[in-house]
Amino acid sequence: MQKTRAKDYSIFTILLVLAIAFLSPIFIVLMNSFKGKFYISDTPFLFPDETTFVGLKNYTSGVAKIDFFSAFGMSLFITVCSVAVIVLFTSMTAWYITRVKSKFTGLMYYAFVFSMIVPFQMVMFTMTKTANVLHLDNPIGIILIYLGFGSGLSVFMFSGFVKSIPLEVEEAVMIDGCNPPQAFFKVVLPILKPIAVTVAILNVMWVWNDFLLPDLLIGTEYKTIPIAIQYLKGGYGSIDMGAMMAMLVLAIVPIIIFYLTCQKYIIEGVVAGAVKG
Amino acid sequence: MEKSIKKYFALFALPTIIAFGIAFVIPFLLGIYLSFTEFTTVNDAKWIGFGNYIKAFSNQEFLNALGFTVKFTVLSVLTINVFAFILAMLLTRKLKGTNVFRTIFFMPNLIGGIVLGYIWQLIFNGILYKFGVTLTSDATYGFWGLIILMNWQLIGYMMIIYVAGIQNVPKDIVEAARIDGASRSKILRNVTIPLVMPSITICLFLTLSNSFKLFDQNLALTAGAPSKQTSMLALDIYNTFYGKTGWEGVGQAKAVVFFALVALIALVQLVITRRKEVEN
Numbered sequence: 001m002q003k004t005r006a007k008d009y010s011i012f013t014i015l016l017v018l019a020i021a022f023l024s025p026i027f028i029v030l031m032n033s034f035k036g037k038f039y040i041s042d043t044p045f046l047f048p049d050e051t052t053f054v055g056l057k058n059y060t061s062g063v064a065k066i067d068f069f070s071a072f073g074m075s076l077f078i079t080v081c082s083v084a085v086i087v088l089f090t091s092m093t094a095w096y097i098t099r100v101k102s103k104f105t106g107l108m109y110y111a112f113v114f115s116m117i118v119p120f121q122m123v124m125f126t127m128t129k130t131a132n133v134l135h136l137d138n139p140i141g142i143i144l145i146y147l148g149f150g151s152g153l154s155v156f157m158f159s160g161f162v163k164s165i166p167l168e169v170e171e172a173v174m175i176d177g178c179n180p181p182q183a184f185f186k187v188v189l190p191i192l193k194p195i196a197v198t199v200a201i202l203n204v205m206w207v208w209n210d211f212l213l214p215d216l217l218i219g220t221e222y223k224t225i226p227i228a229i230q231y232l233k234g235g236y237g238s239i240d241m242g243a244m245m246a247m248l249v250l251a252i253v254p255i256i257i258f259y260l261t262c263q264k265y266i267i268e269g270v271v272a273g274a275v276k277g
Numbered sequence: 278m279e280k281s282i283k284k285y286f287a288l289f290a291l292p293t294i295i296a297f298g299i300a301f302v303i304p305f306l307l308g309i310y311l312s313f314t315e316f317t318t319v320n321d322a323k324w325i326g327f328g329n330y331i332k333a334f335s336n337q338e339f340l341n342a343l344g345f346t347v348k349f350t351v352l353s354v355l356t357i358n359v360f361a362f363i364l365a366m367l368l369t370r371k372l373k374g375t376n377v378f379r380t381i382f383f384m385p386n387l388i389g390g391i392v393l394g395y396i397w398q399l400i401f402n403g404i405l406y407k408f409g410v411t412l413t414s415d416a417t418y419g420f421w422g423l424i425i426l427m428n429w430q431l432i433g434y435m436m437i438i439y440v441a442g443i444q445n446v447p448k449d450i451v452e453a454a455r456i457d458g459a460s461r462s463k464i465l466r467n468v469t470i471p472l473v474m475p476s477i478t479i480c481l482f483l484t485l486s487n488s489f490k491l492f493d494q495n496l497a498l499t500a501g502a503p504s505k506q507t508s509m510l511a512l513d514i515y516n517t518f519y520g521k522t523g524w525e526g527v528g529q530a531k532a533v534v535f536f537a538l539v540a541l542i543a544l545v546q547l548v549i550t551r552r553k554e555v556e557n
Contacts (some may be wrong), residue, residue, distance in 0.1 A: 011367055012374070018364075019381045025396050025429065032399065044403030078418060089293045099282050108294070115301050117543045119490050122512045122536040124392065126304035129319050134299065148300025151293050171278055180282045185287075190437035208390030210513075211493045226391040230497070233395070245399070248392055255387045263380060266387075270434065271441045274479050 026252060033058055037242030054242070059250070062232075062243035068250055071228040073132065076210060078139060078224060082146035083203045088197050090151050094158030095188055099170075110162035120212060121168045137217045146207055146218065154199045157273070161195040162188075198268045201262070201269035208255070225251050312529040317522070329530035338505055339531055342513035349420065349509065350488040353427045357484050361432045365439030366465075379440070382432035394497020397426045412499060419499040419507035424484070426494055431487065435480045442476030443469065474553055482546045489539060510535050 031047060032040045039052040046052075062068065097105040127145070131137050136144055173183050189196075201210070211226040217226045228246055233239055259266060284290045284508075307319070312329055314322035333339050348506070355531060364382060385393070401412045401422050412418050446469055454464050470477070492511040503510035503515070508516065517528035 008370070008372055012372055015367060015372075015374075015378050019378055022381055022385070022429070022433075025400055025466060026384075028400060028403075040399070041402060041406065044399055050554075055520050079306060089296075092289040093293040094294050096282065096286070100279055104472050108290075111302065112297070115297070115305075117477050117486075118301070118305065118536055119511070119532075119539050120492075121511050121532045123301060123304035123308055123517070124532065125518050125525065126307040126319070127300055127550075130299060130307070136299070145300045148294065148296035148298070152301075155293070167278075174278055174281065180285045181288060185440055188334055205387060209387075209391075209493075211389065211391050211496075220415055226389050226493070229395065230391050231375065241399075244395060251392050252388055255389075256384070259384060260380075267379070267383065267437055270383075274438045 011095050019060065022115070029245055029248050029252075032241070033245035035242065037240055042246060051097070053090075057244035058246035060118060060168050061240070062246040062250070063241050065229040065240070066223070066232050066247060068225075068228065068247060071225050072250075074222050075224040075226075077148075077215065078214065079204060079208045082143045085143055085147050086150045086154050087200050089147060090199070091158045091189065091192055091196060092184065093151070094155045095184060098159050098162040099157070102186075103225050104109075107157075111153045112155040115149075116156065120251050123213070126218065131217055135190050139218060139222055142214060142217050145213065146160040149213070150203055150206070153156035153202065153273075157199050161192060163190055195272075197233060197265050198269035198272045201266050202273045204258075205266075296470070303547075307341050308529055311526065313499060313524045317525055322347075329526040330534070332527045333530045333534065338508065338512055339517075341506065342508045342510050345420070345507065346491075348492075348508045349423060350485060353424055353431075353488045354481060354484045354541070356424065357428055357431045357435055358480055361430065361435035361480065362439050362477075364432065364436045365443055367439055368436070369443045369520045379433075379437065381433075382436055385430050386434045388430075389494025390491075391497045393426060393430055394494045397422060397429075404449055413502035413507075416503060417505035419502070422498055423491070423494065423507070426498060427488060427491070427553060431484060435484065438476050438483075439473065442473035446472045466519075476549050478546070478553065484541075485542055485546070486539065489542065511540075 028044060032044055033057075035048045035052045035055075036052065036054045037058070039048075043052070048054075097108050127149075128137075131141060136143065162209055169187060169191075170183055173187050174180070179184065209226060210224075211230065214222075214224050215227050215230070223231065229244075229251060232244060232247060311319070311322055313324060314325060315325050315328070316322040327521050344414045368378060388396075397404055398412060401418065402464075405411055405418060412422055426557070450472075451464060451468055454468050459467070462545040490511055491509050492515070495507070495509045495512045496515075505513070505516075510531075514528055517531055521528075
């Protein structure tokens with residue numbers, strides 16, 4: 001007993017050291033966001049002191065330089081709308097192609113599964129051109145593109161879940177006089193809730209952090225947070241490290257808040273998504 | 278019932294099909310066609326057969342990117358999975374605070390690739406500054422930088438999947454092995470690892486495809502510097518499309534090759550998984 005306890009303590013200590021090491025990159029960025037920009041590259045691992053501390057100066061200049069709040073609004077708008085649209089339409093489609101058995105629905109299912117393994121670079125150029133021609137290169141149009149590109153994984157995950165719902169439930173409500181849309185929205189969709197949460201979380205993580213797709217479609221006019229940060233680097237010959245640190249902190253804060261509030265769902269969703277994917 | 282649902286095709290299936298067609302099916306087919314043509318816009322495409330593919334494979338930058346990507350992928354898959362598995366083993370013992378540890382280790386995964394790249398650029402340059410060099414003065418630094426970044430990002434994710442797998446191992450089997458006098462390493466090798474094989478397969482696949490397709494982190498950390506030596510495949514394709522006029526067709530051919538490689542990895546993985554399932 002004594003031996004295992006000693007062992008537990010040493011394991012706990014190892015984990016504690018590792019956890020601190022894991023958090024330190026974020027902490028180092030936070031620390032540097034309060035330092036003058038000329039001190040950051042020289043002494044990134046020192047606490048700010050009397051000479052290096054500049055208060056919130058980096059934050060105010062960074063927010064002004066990349067127009068952080070409009071980038072935040074853009075990220076939020078695109079993420080919320082895209083994920084809502086993805087969850088709504090792909091759950092409907094998954095129900096349809098699972099319940100209606102035909103050659104066409106079978107083909108669709110395999111097309112969706114196939115799309116999951118295709119890397120973005122394969123369609124990067126042609127998709128951008130197609131979207132330009134159809135005037136989808138704006139914050140509204142990009143939602144449709146996200147639906148199209150996100151439908152593979154989402155339809156696949158919803159379909160797997162729909163297969164496990166007994167048909168009798170839907171048959172019963174439809175005999176009672178519901179038409180299919182009523183049956184879907186009143187009965188099926190509430191049953192799909194757990195998988196809908198998983199699908200939503202996986203898509204939030206993707207869309208919120210996505211860089212290339214919005215950059216190619218709308219990046220020059222409307223910037224999301226990742227694009228604004230990339231442009232902060234690219235646009236100013238010698239980069240303002242102070243503003244950069246402050247903007248990195250502001251980019252991380254919403255994610256950490258989201259993570260700590262939905263932690264249980266996020267971890268469950270990731271496990272479920274991994275097993276399915 | 279099937280018949281009455283079928284009538285609602287336009288409501289249930291059409292919106293997704295249209296979006297899927299615009300975002301994926303048309304661009305995919307068009308992409309394959311364009312890889313055999315010379316073009317600057319989609320309308321002026323001229324059929325040239327395999328010319329783009331020949332040009333792609335005689336392009337030193339592409340071959341470098343391929344080599345760099347393969348080297349990076351092998352090493353990151355190994356390191357991430359070994360560390361994630363060890364962490365998962367430690368975190369499935371009944372210790373205090375395991376939930377807090379899991380939360381912390383998983384967190385980097387939610388931060389986007391661009392932000393991750395710049396966080397680590399600061400840290401690496403801060404360390405290398407003491408030796409009078411920078412992250413981009415030698416490709417070796419960029420390589421190891423990407424390995425460390427990738428480990429930081431993905432260890433927690435894979436750990437979560439391994440934890441789920443290890444928790445599903447029936448305790449009585451492990452107990453029985455222990456009573457029979459099996460050593461710890463024997464239990465690990467002959468009981469635990471075979472039983473968490475499904476998790477191992479998933480984690481190998483996820484780390485493999487994530488490492489192989491890496492883009493954002495690569496762009497933010499080194500952007501390929503010095504002189505494109507740390508460019509991975511995805512970044513090389515991007516630079517071919519948007520950095521070299523007249524090379525669009527070659528870019529598309531590179532993209533098709535890239536897709537074929539990713540598909541091959543997925544297929545091999547699927548075959549292996551199936552075989553494992555039969556054994557179980």
